Amino acid sequence: MNARNEHTLRWERDVAAWHEEADVVIVGLGSAGACAAIEAAEVGADVRVLERAGGGGGTSALSTGQIYLGGGTAIQTACGFEDSPDEMFRYLMATCGPEPDEAKIRLFCDESVAHCEWLVAHGVPFKASYYGEGSYTPTDDCLSYSGSELTHAYRDIARPAPRGHTVQQDGIEAGGQLMRSLIEAVEKTPARVDADIRCESLVVNQAGRVVGIAAVIEGRERLYRAHRGVILCAGGFIQNRDMVKYHAPWLARCKYRMGTDGDDGRGIRMGVSAGGEAIRMHTGCIVLPFTVPKGLLRGVMVNQYGQRFINEDAYQTAVGEAALVHHDGQVYLIVDNAIYERPFPPTEFAAVGETIEELERELGMPEKCLQNTLALYNAGAEKSEDTVFHKSSEHLQPLVEPPFGALDYRVEHSLWSVFTMGGLHTDTEGHVLTPDGQPVSGLYAAGRTTSGLAAQGYSSGLSIADATFFGRRAGRACALREG
Amino acid sequence: MNARNEHTLRWERDVAAWHEEADVVIVGLGSAGACAAIEAAEVGADVRVLERAGGGGGTSALSTGQIYLGGGTAIQTACGFEDSPDEMFRYLMATCGPEPDEAKIRLFCDESVAHCEWLVAHGVPFKASYYGEGSYTPTDDCLSYSGSELTHAYRDIARPAPRGHTVQQDGIEAGGQLMRSLIEAVEKTPARVDADIRCESLVVNQAGRVVGIAAVIEGRERLYRAHRGVILCAGGFIQNRDMVKYHAPWLARCKYRMGTDGDDGRGIRMGVSAGGEAIRMHTGCIVLPFTVPKGLLRGVMVNQYGQRFINEDAYQTAVGEAALVHHDGQVYLIVDNAIYERPFPPTEFAAVGETIEELERELGMPEKCLQNTLALYNAGAEKSEDTVFHKSSEHLQPLVEPPFGALDYRVEHSLWSVFTMGGLHTDTEGHVLTPDGQPVSGLYAAGRTTSGLAAQGYSSGLSIADATFFGRRAGRACALREG
Numbered sequence: 023m024n025a026r027n028e029h030t031l032r033w034e035r036d037v038a039a040w041h042e043e044a045d046v047v048i049v050g051l052g053s054a055g056a057c058a059a060i061e062a063a064e065v066g067a068d069v070r071v072l073e074r075a076g077g078g079g080g081t082s083a084l085s086t087g088q089i090y091l092g093g094g095t096a097i098q099t100a101c102g103f104e105d106s107p108d109e110m111f112r113y114l115m116a117t118c119g120p121e122p123d124e125a126k127i128r129l130f131c132d133e134s135v136a137h138c139e140w141l142v143a144h145g146v147p148f149k150a151s152y153y154g155e156g157s158y159t160p161t162d163d164c165l166s167y168s169g170s171e172l173t174h175a176y177r178d179i180a181r182p183a184p185r186g187h188t189v190q191q192d193g194i195e196a197g198g199q200l201m202r203s204l205i206e207a208v209e210k211t212p213a214r215v216d217a218d219i220r221c222e223s224l225v226v227n228q229a230g231r232v233v234g235i236a237a238v239i240e241g242r243e244r245l246y247r248a249h250r251g252v253i254l255c256a257g258g259f260i261q262n263r264d265m266v267k268y269h270a271p272w273l274a275r276c277k278y279r280m281g282t283d284g285d286d287g288r289g290i291r292m293g294v295s296a297g298g299e300a301i302r303m304h305t306g307c308i309v310l311p312f313t314v315p316k317g318l319l320r321g322v323m324v325n326q327y328g329q330r331f332i333n334e335d336a337y338q339t340a341v342g343e344a345a346l347v348h349h350d351g352q353v354y355l356i357v358d359n360a361i362y363e364r365p366f367p368p369t370e371f372a373a374v375g376e377t378i379e380e381l382e383r384e385l386g387m388p389e390k391c392l393q394n395t396l397a398l399y400n401a402g403a404e405k406s407e408d409t410v411f412h413k414s415s416e417h418l419q420p421l422v423e424p425p426f427g428a429l430d431y432r433v434e435h436s437l438w439s440v441f442t443m444g445g446l447h448t449d450t451e452g453h454v455l456t457p458d459g460q461p462v463s464g465l466y467a468a469g470r471t472t473s474g475l476a477a478q479g480y481s482s483g484l485s486i487a488d489a490t491f492f493g494r495r496a497g498r499a500c501a502l503r504e505g
Numbered sequence: 506m507n508a509r510n511e512h513t514l515r516w517e518r519d520v521a522a523w524h525e526e527a528d529v530v531i532v533g534l535g536s537a538g539a540c541a542a543i544e545a546a547e548v549g550a551d552v553r554v555l556e557r558a559g560g561g562g563g564t565s566a567l568s569t570g571q572i573y574l575g576g577g578t579a580i581q582t583a584c585g586f587e588d589s590p591d592e593m594f595r596y597l598m599a600t601c602g603p604e605p606d607e608a609k610i611r612l613f614c615d616e617s618v619a620h621c622e623w624l625v626a627h628g629v630p631f632k633a634s635y636y637g638e639g640s641y642t643p644t645d646d647c648l649s650y651s652g653s654e655l656t657h658a659y660r661d662i663a664r665p666a667p668r669g670h671t672v673q674q675d676g677i678e679a680g681g682q683l684m685r686s687l688i689e690a691v692e693k694t695p696a697r698v699d700a701d702i703r704c705e706s707l708v709v710n711q712a713g714r715v716v717g718i719a720a721v722i723e724g725r726e727r728l729y730r731a732h733r734g735v736i737l738c739a740g741g742f743i744q745n746r747d748m749v750k751y752h753a754p755w756l757a758r759c760k761y762r763m764g765t766d767g768d769d770g771r772g773i774r775m776g777v778s779a780g781g782e783a784i785r786m787h788t789g790c791i792v793l794p795f796t797v798p799k800g801l802l803r804g805v806m807v808n809q810y811g812q813r814f815i816n817e818d819a820y821q822t823a824v825g826e827a828a829l830v831h832h833d834g835q836v837y838l839i840v841d842n843a844i845y846e847r848p849f850p851p852t853e854f855a856a857v858g859e860t861i862e863e864l865e866r867e868l869g870m871p872e873k874c875l876q877n878t879l880a881l882y883n884a885g886a887e888k889s890e891d892t893v894f895h896k897s898s899e900h901l902q903p904l905v906e907p908p909f910g911a912l913d914y915r916v917e918h919s920l921w922s923v924f925t926m927g928g929l930h931t932d933t934e935g936h937v938l939t940p941d942g943q944p945v946s947g948l949y950a951a952g953r954t955t956s957g958l959a960a961q962g963y964s965s966g967l968s969i970a971d972a973t974f975f976g977r978r979a980g981r982a983c984a985l986r987e988g
Contacts, residue, residue, distance in 0.1 A: 031780070033711075121750045121751075228516075264942070265940075267604045268784040268956075269784060269786075271602075271603040271960075294940050299751075301751040303787070304752075304786070327893055347830075347831070348830070348832075349831075388892040390884075391893060394881065398873050401873075409871040409872065447751065457748075457774040457777050459747070
């Protein structure tokens with residue numbers, strides 16, 4: 023055990039004997055780990071997957087099973103939507119910033135159609151159908167708009183196309199089906215999965231190369247030698263209080279942390295201990311769930327000063343990010359009697375009033391703030407225009423029918439959900455990079471253990487998209503490495 | 506040379522022979538390095554300071570020479586201001602968040618009076634006088650308000666006291682005098698300073714302990730053995746484009762990067778390579794220079810939508826942070842003929858108009874946005890109240906005298922200045938910590954190579970305060986370490 027990294031790094035010279043060995047050792051059997059395992063096994067490597075839980079799935083299994091794909095997939099075409107890698111690239115470069123990873127986005131867009139085919143070939147079911155009522159599909163339909171493609175300013179930057187591809191299954195938790203399919207595909211390869219095993223420390227040799235991993239199973243240590251390398255697919259860090267505190271404290275305010283116990287940042291910490299750099303650690307996917315039913319988009323989102331701050335039809339993660347990071351999570355959706363429908367998930371009124379003036383007073387807002395905002399909004403909506411934030415005209419309707427209400431979407435009172443987006447810096451082949459941009463020999467990573475396609479401005483499906491796409495590339499690169 | 510950290514880590518076994526040795530090796534002779542050297546030498550250690558430039562000074566020498574001190578310093582008392590460690594603690598805990606380092610803030614407040622005495626005893630000159638016209642003193646006066654102490658909401662959280670202590674020298678660049686004094690104090694000790702030497706890599710032994718450093722002087726490598734440890738006082742990373750891009754891309758938009766060539770993040774990268782964790786890497790001190798002359802605080806700061814977003818008398822770093830991070834750096838200061846004075850630094854008008862309506866149109870803002878904001882502000886100012894953002898009444902005056910103007914403080918058009926606040930995670934003794942919170946054996950750091958007192962919400966003088974205070978502690982801890 024090494025004093026400087028007591029928990030996350032071990033030296034090979036301290037290893038008396040290895041218990042197990044493989045060409046490629048993969049930490050975690052979520053969507054990244056499964057795809058890495060399949061690719062590595064398919065090119066002939068001897069693969070071992072170490073999963074902390076009783077079975078595979080990870081956070082991907084808890085997700086909506088939506089994957090961001092485009093550029094003209096078979097499903098897009100069958101549903102009558104035109105798309106191209108370049109349009110997709112323009113959209114992602116505009117939304118995923120500031121300073122998104124251009125090399126990853128370029129490659130991902132160019133190979134997105136092929137990646138979709140690969141998923142289908144490996145048993146992931148998609149129905150060739152379009153769902154137009156929102157991002158998440160409660161039906162078994164596939165295609166939906168899962169980002170800000172149709173809205174200001176992105177609709178003018180790139181030709182819109184729906185790119186959310188949800189795995190076929192009734193209900194909004196199709197992630198279970200995704201992972202059943204991928205794990206089945208893993209089982210068809212010679213790759214072996216060990217469950218209930220907790221990886222503790224990378225093992226590094228005297229040249230600084232990662233040569234294995236130390237894990238614990240039923241209280242006993244097991245040392246796995248990795249001839250070609252270790253791939254960290256161990257999830258993010260939303261369940262690690264200290265890491266959230268030191269890197270992105272505002273994320274801790276969201277009630278629902280999307281992640282399993284495994285999202286404790288161990289993968290990132292192991293990678294850092296071996297010399298890797300963690301980047302964009304302040305970023306997260308922040309979902310403010312105010313868009314179901316869709317008619318609520320006709321509401322007016324305001325901050326604690328009664329000011330609007332975004333077009334309400336921007337994607338719910340864009341609204342969530344702006345609301346939490348820039349407006350302290352203190353936001354309300356103003357509705358009138360005409361547009362009100364019961365929100366899902368259920369959301370209380372912070373205040374109601376027969377007039378906007380009364381509502382403003384009930385909310386404890388300074389006089390005239392909310393009144394001015396609504397007067398300006400209504401005057402525009404009368405003419406089907408939103409001169410300030412450019413919400414699409416289909417969602418513009420003057421709010422004039424009493425009573426009025428302020429739905430309470432303050433972060434402490436509403437079911438915001440969140441996961442972390444920062445992680446190890448990797449190149450397009452999944453090599454973990456040092457602060458000087460050099461690969462850490464023998465070390466790869468994918469999924470939320472890494473900083474992926476989106477630095478900010480998350481569109482739904484991007485996380486599983488980069489986990490599966492770059493998981494595959496890491497699996498292949500590691501398997502083909504000189505032994 | 507080690508494959509995984511080609512540039513920033515070396516192994517002791519690859520060192521054929523050391524060229525030099527000392528108990529304590531300090532990287533960088535800015536204010537942190539100077540104070541570390543003095544303390545280490547004073548407790549009897551053999552100290553070597555390695556400075557990259559031709560002479561010491563670092564970014565501290567380019568600063569205003571202001572140090573945040575309080576709790577009842579001799580100068581505060583002489584000028585008639587009451588203060589206590591607890592009031593200072595309450596203020597810093599409220600401003601330096603979210604999640605500031607409570608242990609560091611507590612210790613710093615408790616020992617601030619003694620630290621001030623130490624600086625004086627080591628030749629740093631302060632005049633026992635108060636300057637009431639702003640944070641930076643163009644005179645040789647000492648004490649000033651250098652934060653948001655007097656303003657909403659902090660004035661209600663802690664009893665205000667001025668805590669900016671500027672070194673005695675005419676002009677606003679008293680940092681030169683600070684560093685002349687500290688370097689003179691270093692020269693009175695047996696510590697030896699080598700200049701024009703660039704530190705490249707930490708040297709680590711087989712137990713993972715830092716045992717020395719590899720440096721380059723006139724193209725030749727010099728290997729320094731450090732019997733007790735290495736202290737990284739090498740500045741921040743504002744001059745490193747890649748690091749800014751990966752960790753805090755918005756900071757790159759500010760025109761004036763406060764830093765020398767040495768602020769290239771090398772100290773942080775060396776620390777990370779040896780197993781240290783870098784935290785709060787997204788944070789920076791962002792100065793929006795709109796407060797001179799002071800009368801401009803009667804202006805109204807608005808974003809691109811004509812909305813106010815902060816009390817304009819909040820400290821200029823708080824305004825800068827809100828403007829850049831939350832409002833995309835697109836802000837204007839609205840003035841009328843009555844309050845206008847020529848700003849320093851010189852600032853252009855983005856637009857002028859005989860009415861607010863005309864000004865709004867000239868700025869290309871949507872109709873009624875700026876008009877509503879000004880109508881609300883003026884109505885309050887008539888009654889000496891700002892019900893929305895609570896600017897102090899002394900700065901409230903209705904803007905009603907034409908012509909009106911919008912001073913252009915957009916980040917691309919104005920002289921915003923910035924430096925990085927993120928860095929290595931250290932404890933109160935300057936030990937560099939791993940992601941698991943363990944000290945990296947033999948490695949210490951201070952100043953902007955570390956994450957210091959302020960996570961956000963910078964008050965002027967805090968950076969040199971923590972550089973000098975925790976620099977001293979690191980010097981002492983390293984010197985007294987078992988050899």
